[in-house]
Amino acid sequence: MTNSETNRPATAIDAVAERYVDKIARMSPITATELGLPGDPRALDDFSPAGLQADADAARETLAELAAQQPVDDVDVVTVDAMNERLQLKVDLHERGYTLGTLNVIESPLQGIRAIFDLTPTSTVDDWDNVAGRLRTVPQAIRGYMESLTAGRQQDRVAAIRQVRQGIEQANQIGAGDGFFTRFADRASTEGGELPASLRADLSEAADGAATAYRELASFLESEIVPVAREDDAVGREEYALWSQYFIGAQVDLEETYEWGRQELDRIITEQQQVAGQIKPGAGIREAMEILDADPSTTLEGTEALRTWMQKLADTAVSELAGTHFDIPDPVREIECCIAPTQDGGIYYTGPTDDFSRPGRMWWSVPEGVTTFNAWRETTTVYHEGVPGHHLQVGQTVYRRELLNRWRRLACWVSGHGEGWALYAERLMADLGYLDNPADRMGMLDGQRLRAARVVLDIGVHLRLPAPAELGGGTWDAEKAWPFLTSNASMDDGFLKFELDRYLGWPGQAPSYKVGQRLWEQIRDEARQSCEAASSEFDAKAFHRRALDIGSVGLDTLRRAML
Template identity: 40%
Template sequence: MSQNHDARDPIFALSDDLVEAFAAQCPADATMAGVPSDDGAWNDWSPRGAAAWASTLASFQERLRALPPPLRGPEAQWGRLARRVMADYLDERLDDFRHGEHLRDLNNIESAFQHMRVVFDLMDTRSAAGWAAITSRLSTLSQACDSYRASLEEGRRTGNVVARRQVRAVVEQARRQAGEASFFSTLPAAYEASGVATSEGHARLASGVERARAAFGELAGYLEQTYLPSARAADAVGEERYLRLARRFLGASIDPVETYAWGWSEVHAIEAQMARLAAEIRPGASLPEAIELLMTDPARCAHSPDEFLRLMLERQQKALAELDGTHFDIPEPIRRIDVKLAPPGGPLGAYYVIPSDGFKRPGTIWYAPGDKQQFPLYEEITTAYHEGFPGHHLQCGLQVYLEDRLSRLHRFLVMYSGHAEGWALYAEQLMFELGYFERPDYVLGMLAGKLTRAYRVVLDIGMHLDLPIPRSAPLHAGEAWRYETAVEYLHTRAFLTLDHAHSEATRYLGWPGQAISYKVGERVILDLREELRRRQGTAFDLKAFHAKVIGSGSVGLDHLREIVLEDAGELAAS
């Protein structure tokens, strides 16, 4: 696309400079973000590397403040947006450094440790240059681990440590990648199948694989023998840190007590809906009995990973074809989507990876199903719409595509969970409203997903802020939250498998504030839709509303409200 935003505003050149600095100093993160960089290099995660990156961010903060005043008028709106997005990005990341978050960057799902493994999923495996970069990263993974360990050790020395539960989870993941079942051991076969293999390349790759496995083995040893004895016994992070991190994910502040109570009201409402639908699926059946039927009935399952992936891709393609031009305007590059199985050894579930710059790497849904070979479809249809189209794939793909209005920083480095996950959960609701859950099985699956997200609100806030379980709750009423209680709720009330329930509860405790972003974000988007519908009456345009919500890139929820209502000419009246 040609760039049509107002190039007179120097914010766009400054944004380009910041992305280039990011690519130079954080090359592994740049690969994950889809930004061209040295794909054979690693971040320096050490305290020295962190200080260097913080200094770079501070220098850009000064450069941003020194810019001339923004231009006026509607034609300059994108420049004003770019300025606010950069200011928020710099403030938030420098705040993380001030609070020492880089010294306790360790959890079971989203920390530098997982990035050191997942980055290989996103690298070029079709060219000789791509495999050379992979080999380089494999061979030098020990250096990345050393730099990462240096920051963890500084945190340990200063008492800035994570909980033991998170350490044990990462040790288990690291041991797997160091062992015979390691993802790294699959790379030689993939190299052979690439069509660019040479005998010399094989030898270098094999050596790199062994070095990478050894590096993760050494890191596991450090974590288990040195770090774990110093780790915190308590899982909860407390109110101050929780609310700070929640605001970081949401781009908005919450009243935790009100949100906790609202989360419970959502739980009760969704459970009542599910109970009524269960009787429709199997007359006379209780909700657990209906779920058991949907989980085990062969006629309601895919019977191999290949069949499952095919069905999920077909579902994406059908929705894309039918909704283009009616509820969304879908640019050509976004009409391509990949669906893949994630390598084993990580947390269970599904996740989405954004396209790379220029869409050379398409947007991809990754499924991590564990060791199951039968895939109950009732719960997967709603996940397909959430992770794919019109959820993350549309929102994130559009953000990458809109180079005519969004700064490069905004397109690749800015993502608020409240906006992203709120939109994806809203997308599930929208597809229900549009009739894309054609069987009651799939509607129940959508409600089950909503129930899990509602339980995330009460579990995340309840555990970290030590709020009591309400007297009206179905289990352990009036008691304090414990890890085991959260697992019991997720397993028996949200119908997750026991392994998945353990993985989820560990995730909430290690990634405080993120789990609430789904329902809180959906709440804001639905409230905005109803507010506009009420004010605009018959003039309300659903397609235009969608364009407003995702057409300005990912922003904080407070900022989103301003954009939607201001563009509608409504903000002054609110």
């Protein structure tokens, strides 16, 4: 970063962006906690129709404020471009009713209300007092959510029955007598030891109220939503196109992307077959994977061994890549690898707080009863979630305090940009020689194959496209999606069933990973071609630095900013 960038004064457009972040933190205490912003630590979001309307109104007001300002430098130009794209989409989705009564298996208020307690501070007595206050707010948040579900039902905006049934199961699990809230309160302690008896009693009572609210949500879904839930999983072209743009931050030709996904899938399978032959001459892909699974040198026993392995690999990547292939600021060189308190099987990343007092963290949610892990499958996952993946991407953006406003650094996250970068980072690590071991390379290809397959599956089902002949022809649907998914992923059926439900209930999100990688690679290649046309040498390190300094923006915005 040059001195001129370091000393860049805040502009009127930065001020608009900062005010919008303040509005977000006030309206969404959950977001404030996630980002480490000042907010009410005892509150939760308003998920009622009034809360959704306030969110859309804040976006409209900010769009009007932006329109009244003129950019004074290139940073402003990108801010205006990115905010116009993101906020207008937010308004469009709200006006069409697509955000009303959201319900799916992974990313809806049902999960979000519970999940914020994973990030709520719990180090001190005061922290736990705030937790008790937030637990007491859960029933109000659930009631607001049920109001939106009711309003959605009245406007014929109801989730598919598949999502509703899974939502009922999740709500009952969370609200059970031995469910999350009860266990959370029972484990309460500070770094100094036990809590005062009065606070522990308060926590127990508040946790009971939160659990009761989730059981009431399950009953509400059963009685009020199940009877009117639609059977068809597909959302159709009009809605899908808007969600696709929302998740990618770019308008793509959906049919062309579907066909590209099929070609990419074939290319990856061919590469897997080549690697399988390196593991054992003549072996097929499945046989090679079975050999790797049986190899004790690639096996980890127990969650602590898993966590230790993750941490060592993540730290090694930081130390070896810093200063050579990437510029990694000092605060970003710390990453914590954690076993998540949940047991749903997911692996995910949470970014650092604004001041880095809470570092970036890589989480592994280990399913109950799972004690053996195959490292060959997950080496690339550590690079995806850590460095040079999400941790470098998010951490570097958060660090650019003197260049970017808070909306650019903290509040804007576009899945196609972020997840696309993480897949781009996986391939980059292969190009740099970190996945030359056939086992690790097979692991990377295994993950990339799944991401390519779900481009095909997601677009095919939601647009009701013709299914391939090998699936029996006809129209894509969940029944055809299942054998297609299981043939392209080497995972437990229970995990894959959840994955399929996720794709069916969260249209456009799953393809954003692989499509995002495609667009990242296109932007890089276009930048290289531009250098060659100008008879200058392409500097990959400088390209990555400049790209990540822009922050997580829509990929159309990124292309305009970089090219």
